[in-house]
Amino acid sequence: MHTLILLRHGESEWNSRNLFTGWVDVDLTPHGEEQARRAGRLLRTAGLLPDVAHTSVLRRSVRTGTLALAALGRPGAPLTRSRRLNERHYGALQGKDKSAVLREYGEERFRLWRRSYDVAPPPLTPDDGPAPEGADAERAPLTESLADVSARLLPHWHDVIAPDLRAGRTVLVVAHSNSLRALAAHLDGLDRDELMELNIPTGIPLLYTLDEHLTPIVRGGRYLDPVTAAEAARAVAQEGYLTWAPGSRTTR
Numbered sequence: 001m002h003t004l005i006l007l008r009h010g011e012s013e014w015n016s017r018n019l020f021t022g023w024v025d026v027d028l029t030p031h032g033e034e035q036a037r038r039a040g041r042l043l044r045t046a047g048l049l050p051d052v053a054h055t056s057v058l059r060r061s062v063r064t065g066t067l068a069l070a071a072l073g074r075p076g077a078p079l080t081r082s083r084r085l086n087e088r089h090y091g092a093l094q095g096k097d098k099s100a101v102l103r104e105y106g107e108e109r110f111r112l113w114r115r116s117y118d119v120a121p122p123p124l125t126p127d128d129g130p131a132p133e134g135a136d137a138e139r140a141p142l143t144e145s146l147a148d149v150s151a152r153l154l155p156h157w158h159d160v161i162a163p164d165l166r167a168g169r170t171v172l173v174v175a176h177s178n179s180l181r182a183l184a185a186h187l188d189g190l191d192r193d194e195l196m197e198l199n200i201p202t203g204i205p206l207l208y209t210l211d212e213h214l215t216p217i218v219r220g221g222r223y224l225d226p227v228t229a230a231e232a233a234r235a236v237a238q239e240g241y242l243t244w245a246p247g248s249r250t251t252r
Helices: 030-045 059-071 098-105 107-115 146-166 177-188 192-196 226-237
Strands: 002-008 052-055 079-081 171-175 206-210
Touching (some): 002 059, 030 059, 052 059, 052 146, 098 107, 107 192, 146 171, 146 177, 171 177
Parallel strands (some): 052 079, 052 171
Antiparallel strands (some): 002 206
């Protein structure tokens, strides 16, 4: 059996402001820092001590991984960063308020941009400013669908993360809503309808026990705090809707 732990970064500054973030390199809020430390404590209590960690190159992911490892007593565990684990690039939506986007474009398009597999948001244009800082030396995309995220993530899974698992290491992957959705879709064989309903909360470890083929023993894994995770996942699904009135939709 192989042990894989997925962890979405703690609350970021733009999560707290209800903004599409994507590749913009924002930091954690104090609440997000505490979420990261609590994730580490949950792992320690469960006896799950990662041998290695993998994060994106974005600071909210790296800092969550660093804080969690310190809290569980493994501050020296190797941590590998890769842009392949970055959040989905939200194109021209980056920096925009989710409720405002919902009001402007309507519920159907808003949901497709947030949760569908193959529909990308509008791309960045020169009027949207420079590419996000912190993305690394490679040229950032102009927008991405979840299919695009899967295409860049899966080589890292096959070439880097899976070998760690096969070597018997307990692996922690600290990434983002959509990079983890793409990885979960691969692990669990999710169809597109299931993927539309998959919402991953911040700061709560998701444990996968995998067989010799790296197939989950339990489809969907198990959150270490399932009650809080279920409530937080429902909140993720409702992002953008709290200040939205149905009569304001412009597109169906």
